[in-house]
Amino acid sequence: MITRRQFLTRCAGAALTISGIGLCSKYNVIDKLMKSIPILLYHRVGVEPDDLTISVKHFEQDMSLLSNAGYNTLSLTQVRQYLQGHSLSLPKRPLIITFDDGYLDNYTNAFPILQKYSMVASFYIITGMIGNNDRLTISQIREMEMAGMDFGSHTITHRSLAGLTIGEVTTELNKSKFDLEQIIGRSVDFIAYPCGSYKDETLRIARDAGYLGGFSVHDGFAEFSNPLAIRRIPIFHYDRSIAYVMAKKGLLPRMFS
Numbered sequence: 001m002i003t004r005r006q007f008l009t010r011c012a013g014a015a016l017t018i019s020g021i022g023l024c025s026k027y028n029v030i031d032k033l034m035k036s037i038p039i040l041l042y043h044r045v046g047v048e049p050d051d052l053t054i055s056v057k058h059f060e061q062d063m064s065l066l067s068n069a070g071y072n073t074l075s076l077t078q079v080r081q082y083l084q085g086h087s088l089s090l091p092k093r094p095l096i097i098t099f100d101d102g103y104l105d106n107y108t109n110a111f112p113i114l115q116k117y118s119m120v121a122s123f124y125i126i127t128g129m130i131g132n133n134d135r136l137t138i139s140q141i142r143e144m145e146m147a148g149m150d151f152g153s154h155t156i157t158h159r160s161l162a163g164l165t166i167g168e169v170t171t172e173l174n175k176s177k178f179d180l181e182q183i184i185g186r187s188v189d190f191i192a193y194p195c196g197s198y199k200d201e202t203l204r205i206a207r208d209a210g211y212l213g214g215f216s217v218h219d220g221f222a223e224f225s226n227p228l229a230i231r232r233i234p235i236f237h238y239d240r241s242i243a244y245v246m247a248k249k250g251l252l253p254r255m256f257s
Helices: 004-023 026-034 056-068 076-083 105-116 138-146 166-184 200-209 242-248 252-256
Strands: 039-042 094-100 122-125 150-153 190-192 213-215
Touching: 056 105, 056 242, 076 150, 076 190, 076 213, 094 105, 105 138, 122 138, 122 190, 138 150, 138 166, 150 166, 166 190, 166 200, 242 252
Parallel strands: 039 094, 094 122, 122 150, 150 190, 190 213
Antiparallel strands: none
């Protein structure tokens, strides 16, 4: 016997499925999915006692919950194809997982768990810190990229872009893009703004630099009406689970309906 909550949840899911198939064209279905996609933002997975670090156990529980709920992670190639107007097929429950800052534990702790659950993530690298203490090395970035993980820019120095001059922002965006492209041997089309800091001029410079998408730290499901200011859902040390985060932000019905 199922509970009333389970019954209502299944009915809601069925209604969404029926309406999606009966009322939307193929391309409208894709647009609907992409406008309601959760993009999760992590930083560290380890033991450090700070708000940006979640435990290995916590991260694995998150990935297990998402996997059991039927979520399938998207690569940046798929996101790029969508933004460029290409026809593509998306899973029923698309998800994007992102990591900012390029910490070493992204390789030692997060990477194996992502592989265990057949998930991909995109990692936004501070190129001026590659190889520093507690940061990813060039060889680790290349290994992860060869295994299907994605990489994007997080600038050179991780300074708040909204407070920099036009010249400084231009250098941060262009040089970090170029340097990372030399490491992974492919185009870098996405950037995550340090601390979520940007202004209208920043987005123009990002577009001129050749970025197709930019990730903010504004809460909410992604909307691609402005692909250079895409929303994400930050996950912090003090958050208990993905379900808890979504409930706290008022997004639970959309995440697990």
